[in-house]
Amino acid sequence: MEIASVVFNSPLPQLNKPFDYSVPERLRSSLAFGMQVSVPFGAAKKPKIGTVVALEESSSYLGTLAEISGIVSATPVLTKQQYNLCKEVALRQMGQIGELLGTAVPKRSVRAEALYVKSGHQGSTVAFETNSSLQRTPTRRYITPGTLDSDSQNHWASLIATNARKLVETGRSVLVVLPDFRELDTFERALQSFDLMAHSVRQSSEDSLKDRWTNHLVATNQVGVIVYGTRLASFAPCNNLETIYLVDDGDESHQEQGSPYWHSREVLLQRSQLENCNIEIISHSPSSEVARLCEIGYLEHVVIKSAKPLVRITSDTERVDQETYSLISRTLSDNKPVLIQIANLGYASALACVKCKEIRRCDSCQGTLWLDPSKTARCRNCKKTFTIQCPCGGSSVKPISLGSNALAEQLARSFPNANIVHSSGLERVTSIESAGTLVIATPGAEPTAANGFALVVLADSLTMLGVPKLRGLEMACQKWSNAVAKSSKDGLVVFVGLSGTIAQQLRDLNFTAVVRDDMLERSELGLPPSTRILSLTASNQHDLSRISSSIEEQLVELSPIPTSVANTIVYGYSIASGSDVATKLRVLVNSVSKSSKHKLPGQRVLFVNMDDHKVI
DNA sequence: AGCACGCCGACT
């Protein structure tokens, strides 16, 4: 092979393609796909590190080729599957391959690499051309695991570990992507009890660079491994990949915040297509995207039959009604643990009339109202529409926050004799020891009790429904279902302040039905997930209007959506037109950026988020 | 990102 194609880790659109170099005689026998090389680049011929993504006999480049100066990494650090995935994700998200290579390949640690090579571990290195696993029809499933964490047989971590053990024994690999360190801990405990730690490789952004590099080398060179970690593990090397597991895809930590704004779920769905492997998405309550994929038959929904707690629903608009209060007292005096979930600070909001200052409520179900994208006031709960006009005569509404910090203190005062523990995102308690404890926690910060909580009170149910965001309802379901999972087998769960259809569906803990209905409703309104929504943010108004007018002329696939976010324009587009839109938009964005009069050194002019769920 | 090429104003 005389020619090597090299890509660089750069976010620059001009460098978003491979550059060909000739391979000097002395390197020909040792150079391989995925190795990092040093090459002369630019007018100054400055040495630059790049990754080999093709080895060929000839080049289509018309100029004279420069020579590769040397090999940086003796072993390949990027697999073909990883490269293909980066290419596809870059295409879909309208980003650069170089941006994603940094996620797929951690920063090199020379010391860690030296130790790895010395250990002789790389002896097991095998070249993996493609996924060896023959012709097979992959399965794609959405799994609702056991409702309760204390039901260890049907716990998601056990389900994954059980399956992983079978596969690892036959040289197949599995990839497990988890939301954050809590699930990572839980999964590692399962790996330990299944005696699988020796076959497992971890990839988490919280690990040290040294550990990440060692683990990356191991994963690159092994077969029959369990690669697990947080969202960036979606891009991790995993040879002979048989099954991808994605846990709780509705959790916000699966969303990458920086450009090109990829999401674990979308990346892994693409990966399962590219590598023709199984994918299993596991959660107590589905995301709307998963609900859609089940609806169109792409995912098969599997419910693991399991123990469920009893459910009580109050339609009381008070946060803790009298009966719930007595339940809490009684449970505590029986020396059993109680969990109260309250909404995050400033998390919830509703509409209040400007004139009479009253919170507007639905006249049939008492739910709070929100302004949907068409600026119509609707009930969060039953979706009934209302006029802006208040019965008192007031003609305008304003959003207000139903802050809940006061509730924690109020509750604490109500149970002066109880052993009270607070847990929130800031000060998180991971587990409680003594039985008769009252835990007040915000969503996602619920600790674990030894055998589960005897009573779980979802105190701000109505408030959480009132979140004026597109994903408010599915987020509430995700957070409720995860709190419900903390209950004990013979526990009781209380939803405070729910009524109507949602109350009926939640009586059976049927979160899937709630999210599915919400998803279908959104489809009718032309909102995600059945329609995709992209946002385009510019550093200045001038370039924003230039890009919006060229879109108007040349991109009929995009339909504008009004937004109040500064310097941002928003468009809806069909899922089918996605790749077309991304390709055409890239051309427009590049040309506008290039000729921008407002360029600041080192700063980008335009940011494109191909799936922005926060703008509406 | 760097760096060169290139085409207009102030200077010995």
Next chain:
DNA sequence: GTCGGCGTGCTC
């Protein structure tokens, strides 16, 4: 005349 301003475009 020419030194240098940084707008524009390329780097295998």
